[in-house]
Structure formats: C-alpha cells, structure tokens
Amino acid sequence: MTTPAPTDALDKVLHLSMLVSADMVRYERESGLTAARIRLLWELAGGPSAQHALAAAIDVTPRNITGLVDGLVASGHVTREAHPTDRRATLVTPTDRGRDAIAELRSGYVDLAQRLFGGMDGARLAGFAEALDDTIRRFSELMEDAG
Amino acid sequence: MTTPAPTDALDKVLHLSMLVSADMVRYERESGLTAARIRLLWELAGGPSAQHALAAAIDVTPRNITGLVDGLVASGHVTREAHPTDRRATLVTPTDRGRDAIAELRSGYVDLAQRLFGGMDGARLAGFAEALDDTIRRFSELMEDAG
DNA sequence: TATTGTTATACTCTATAACTATA
DNA sequence: TATAGTTATAGAGTATAACAATA
Numbered sequence: 001m002t003t004p005a006p007t008d009a010l011d012k013v014l015h016l017s018m019l020v021s022a023d024m025v026r027y028e029r030e031s032g033l034t035a036a037r038i039r040l041l042w043e044l045a046g047g048p049s050a051q052h053a054l055a056a057a058i059d060v061t062p063r064n065i066t067g068l069v070d071g072l073v074a075s076g077h078v079t080r081e082a083h084p085t086d087r088r089a090t091l092v093t094p095t096d097r098g099r100d101a102i103a104e105l106r107s108g109y110v111d112l113a114q115r116l117f118g119g120m121d122g123a124r125l126a127g128f129a130e131a132l133d134d135t136i137r138r139f140s141e142l143m144e145d146a147g
Numbered sequence: 148m149t150t151p152a153p154t155d156a157l158d159k160v161l162h163l164s165m166l167v168s169a170d171m172v173r174y175e176r177e178s179g180l181t182a183a184r185i186r187l188l189w190e191l192a193g194g195p196s197a198q199h200a201l202a203a204a205i206d207v208t209p210r211n212i213t214g215l216v217d218g219l220v221a222s223g224h225v226t227r228e229a230h231p232t233d234r235r236a237t238l239v240t241p242t243d244r245g246r247d248a249i250a251e252l253r254s255g256y257v258d259l260a261q262r263l264f265g266g267m268d269g270a271r272l273a274g275f276a277e278a279l280d281d282t283i284r285r286f287s288e289l290m291e292d293a294g
Numbered sequence: 295t296a297t298t299g300t301t302a303t304a305c306t307c308t309a310t311a312a313c314t315a316t317a
Numbered sequence: 318t319a320t321a322g323t324t325a326t327a328g329a330g331t332a333t334a335a336c337a338a339t340a
Contacts, residue, residue: 003269004276006260012279088167088321113153122150129151131160131275139166233300
C-alpha cells in the first residue's frame with residue numbers, strides 16, 4: 001500500500017469533521033434545537049446547574065447563557081429554579097421534555113458509534129484509535145505552543 | 148492491544164474535530180477574518196467567481212453572499228467587478244491582499260499537515276488513511292439514508 | 295419566464311459594559 | 318469587595334420574501 005501525503009491525511013480528517021458537523025445540523029433540524037442550546041442541554045445531563053457554571057463549562061459569557069436559557073425555557077426544555085443556598089444564583093433544571101431530549105442525544109450518539117465502528121475488525125479499530133490518539137496528542141501540543 | 152468500544156472511537160473523532168475547530172478560531176483571530184469569510188475566500192483560490200456560484204459552493208443563500216462579500220470588500224480582500232458577458236452578475240475578485248490571505252491559508256494547511264503527519268511511519272499513516280476512508284464511506288452512506 | 299443580486303425583515307449566537315441583588 | 322445574573326448595545330451569520338435589472 002502506498003504512503004499518502006500528509007495533506008491527504010489532513011484532507012480526510014477535515015472531511016470527517018465536516019460529516020460530523022453535517023450530522024449535527026441534521027439533528028438540529030430534527031429536534032428544532034440549535035447547536036448552542038444542544039451543547040448547553042448536554043451539560044445538564046448530570047443534573048441542574050447554575051448559570052455561571054454553565055458559562056464556564058461551554059466557554060461563553062454569562063450574558064450568553066441568559067439568552068440560551070431564555071430560549072430553552074421558551075421551548076419547554078428547562079426551567080429556572082431557586083438555588084437552595086445562594087439567592088443570587090438560579091438553577092437551570094431540565095424538564096421532562098429536556099430530559100427526553102438529552103436521552104435522545106445520548107442514544108443517537110451510541111447508535112452512530114455502533115453504525116460507524118461496530119462492524120470494524122477489532123485489531124483495525126485498535127490501530128485506528130491509536131492513530132487518532134497520536135494525532136490528537138500532536139495537535140494538542142501544537143495548539144499549546146501556538147497559545 | 149485491547150479493542151476500544153465504538154463510542155471510544157467516536158469520542159476521539161469528535162475530539163479531533165474540536166481541535167480542528169479550535170485551530171480555525173485561532174486563525175480567525177490572527178487574520179481578523181471570520182469563518183464564513185475564510186470559507187468564501189477559499190472558494191476564490193481558483194480565481195474570480197459570480198455570487199450565485201459562491202452561494203452554491205458554500206451552501207448558503209444569495210442574500211448571505213451579499214453580506215459576506217460586503218465584509219470582504221470593506222476589509223480590502225475582494226472587489227466586485229463587472230461580469231464580462233452577463234450584466235446581471237458580478238464577479239467577486241480577490242485583491243492582492245485577498246490573494247495573500249488565500250496563500251497563507253494554503254501554506255498554513257500544508258504546514259499543519261506536515262506537523263501532524265510528516266513524522267508518522269509510512270505503513271501506519273497508510274492504515275490511518277484507510278480507516279478514515281472507511282469511516283467516511285460509512286458515514287456518507289448513513290447521511291444519504293437519513294436524507 | 296427564469297436568473298442575479300439587492301433591500302427589507304427577523305432570529306440566533308456572540309461579545310463588552312453597566313447595573314442590581316446578594317454574598 | 319466580589320459574585321450571579323440581567324439590561325443595554327453591537328456585530329456577524331443565517332434565513333425567507335419581495336423586488337429590480339437583465340437574460
């Protein structure tokens with residue numbers, strides 16, 4: 001087998017990234033949610049969370065969280081509840097509908113993984129995972145160097 | 148070596164996708180451009196193009212192209228020129244500055260590919276590329292089935 | 295009639311800055 | 318004084334719909 005050029009490999013990584021993005025867009029249209037709101041909902045999988053914690057978790061400003069939570073309240077996915085000990089804070093809390101959406105996100109993820117990799121030969125999947133880890137490590141080092 | 152779970156592999160693919168996105172954000176800040184304008188500039192690497200062709204190429208509405216071109220005209224990266232044969236159309240044309248930006252995009256891309264994959268063993272890189280192709284193929288099939 | 299690009303309008307995500315209530 | 322969240326303001330990307338100029 002021929003050794004591909006480095007740019008060929010990067011082309012493929014970008015192609016795969018674009019497919020991942022396209023799949024997200026498909027899910028957005030299906031669910032009526034937006035990418036930012038899905039990201040926030042995903043953070044609520046572990047239970048209710050204060051807005052400042054959500055801002056730190058998804059790396060946006062507190063102002064931005066206000067808007068995202070407004071949208072999710074309007075669509076019935078979350079409610080704002082009083083924080084038990086800090087009267088300044090609000091606990092963003094998934095409703096039944098929000099929990100359903102989170103569960104669907106999870107099962108969709110597991111299903112996609114199964115369809116993509118469930119049929120792949122074990123040794124080959126292990127090799128793929130190692131190459132991905134290696135690439136992730138190199139990439140992370142480059143990002144750290146670049147600041 | 149242990150066979151990873153399908154979700155482990157998908158986790159790694161998503162992690163790599165996030166690093167690619169983060170690298171794009173880094174380039175956006177460096178260049179003062181936005182992701183959408185970079186995508187449009189990239190389409191101009193082959194030379195001037197009419198707005199309707201750009202709209203089809205990057206899959207946004209013609210109205211959207213108007214706004215993106217407005218921004219790139221304001222920043223001095225492109226100009227609107229008369230189409231030689233169709234007086235309805237305008238040819239979006241890179242300036243010297245625009246061409247410089249495109250050349251930087253290209254060299255940054257080649258450089259990144261070299262840093263990520265230039266040092267990888269040939270056989271391993273070939274195996275990685277094959278696994279990526281396989282995953283891309285499966286993913287594409289899934290997207291087609293889902294519409 | 296169909297196509298090209300624009301104006302009009304609207305929604306979302308994002309940010310900074312100033313402010314209120316609370317700790 | 319510091320923190321949590323909001324209002325005020327602004328810029329960018331995206332979309333649909335109506336429209337003018339041209340093919």
